[in-house]
Amino acid sequence: MMTEFAFSVAEKVIEKIGSLAYQEICSAGGISSDLKRLELTISTIQAVLLDAEEKQVKNRGLTVWLEQLKDVFYDAVDVLDEFECEALRRQVVKTHGSAPGQVLSSFNPLGFSHKMSHKINGIRERLEEIAKHRAQFLLVERLDDKRIVQREMTHSFVHDSDVIGRDDDKEKIIDLLMHPGDDGTVPVISIVGIGGLGKTTLAQWVYNDERVAKNFASRIWVCVSEEFTVLKLAKEILKSVGGEISENMSMDKVQASLRSYLKEKRFFIVLDDVWNEDRNKWIGLKKLLIEGAKGSKIVVTTRSHKVAKVMAPGPIHDLIGLPEDDCLFLFLKWAFVEGEEKQYPKLVEIGKQIVKKCSGVPLAVRTLGSLLYSKTEERDWISIRDNEIWNLEQKEDDILPALRLSYNQLPSYLKQCFALLLIVSKGF
Structure with a gap:
């Protein structure tokens, strides 16, 4: 979910750059072209972030690349916050004026413009340097955050x-x-x-x-x-x-x-x-x-x-979750050949504890049962019981795509909130 941070922060930076407050300050300070170049650089990078979302799961290098981008995006937000402070300062001076000798009156507009131009160009150069490496990830542009997510087509038959x-x-x-x-x-x-x-x-x-x-x-x-x-x-x-x-x-x-x-x-x-x-x-x-x-x-x-x-x-x-007994029956059906569970009572007990973690969701039960199919060592079952579900290897038709479809429907700002929950310690 690192991409969600990067995408939403990039979106925030672009929104800030387009605000009237920045336009007024930039036109007065002569740094409008610097901000426009920064906006173009960020927009170009943002266009491939949605593709990166899907690919980072299987590519650690891509995750690191996204972390680097996110850090620079946050630095860009800090720089733009300085513009907001300057806009407020000018508003105060315009409305109330400033007495001789006060701090506000000693402010140097030319010095501010020079400093901000240097910071903006520095951020743009850092982004361009990071962006050079995106070619190795074979990313493609996606302009729509609410893109179509392809799900396997369903049919009408079931045993x-x-x-x-x-x-x-x-x-x-x-x-x-x-x-x-x-x-x-x-x-x-x-x-x-x-x-x-x-x-x-x-x-x-x-x-x-x-x-x-x-x-x-x-x-x-x-x-x-x-x-x-x-x-x-x-x-x-x-x-x-x-x-x-x-x-x-x-x-x-x-x-x-x-x-x-x-x-x-x-x-x-x-x-x-x-x-x-x-x-x-x-x-x-x-x-x-x-x-x-x-x-x-x-x-x-x-x-x-x-x-x-x-x-x-x-x-x-x-539709609500299945009762625990039904979940256990489903789990054993996917974890064992029919009747085989009678030979492994200890595994069945561990299976009961695994099923409790699935909260009555049949797809989660089936996924974990399938993962343990043909495994008869207690350590394998204990490993599943004691580890987080998201650490498990996922197949295209397992629980991850089902939950990811719901996740992808969230607007980018809610994806960021969702990702921030990862900061909270388990059991807090």
Whole structure:
């Protein structure tokens, strides 16, 4: 998370440079060009920091490079704070004046400009020197802090044996699906919970239930993730109901074809992993789905209550963590060949302690269970129990990407706050 510091501090420096107070002082002191060159240097470096965020995990040298940048950025903030002090000094003099012999009256504007010009150029030269080394990291520019994070596409199938501890949740969702809406609209049922709780798995289980299959003429599964584009989603839905699509197909042709396919049909759509908070986009998609027969339903899985409320006023099913017994069952299933755990009662006891650290999150349980699969030495299990989860080697489909997606959604200033928590000692 060192990049979060660097990115947000760089953002702060650029914001300070652009303020009216600095512009006024610079124009009067003749150092405007120095600050503009510094701003350009920082902007150029900032453009690659988002790419560095993803790559520093596997590159210690990149982490060191980011630490060096951060230090210089903070020095730049200190220099710009001196401008703020000077702006306040001039305001005081302008408003109240200064009596002969006071400190304020002895201030030398030319001396201040010369000193600040020297400091600004020094910082810019240090940044340029550090920036020379970025080529070795093969960084690319990314200009958008809220960039799209690619997640593996989900699908609609799940084995019954792969779902543990969600029977009550399943029945509640199915009960909602079986009751037709009263207002003529297509009701939206939202499944809400943090990453890794099993929202997608629950939706898959509901999707494949025989009662659901018999109740709806068409069942449609769409993995939405962060990119909520009406045309893209409409094409996915149209393709699922048997319609023909092409890459250059216009929005008008897509909507006409989709409405025709759904007309008077009772459909069930799952929109999995929705992040969109723009109500206008949702309304744009919803207008294409009104042709369905009475009883049509939509299930949305999301990590955000705000997203659920944006989608539509409808039932929200809050998914909570699994009970400890279910977590232990899931953990042992991933850690051992079936029945093998009976041969290792001491490992099972250690496993119980590991499971407690997972706070009922199935993805965390599965990740740690998989990590210990085929390991029968107590020291391996104790090592997992006594070490932090973030020290473990992570795979692309393990818990780290699931949590990182939530982390990446934070604005840069909140990422910095999150990183600052690392300063607090464990158990403080």
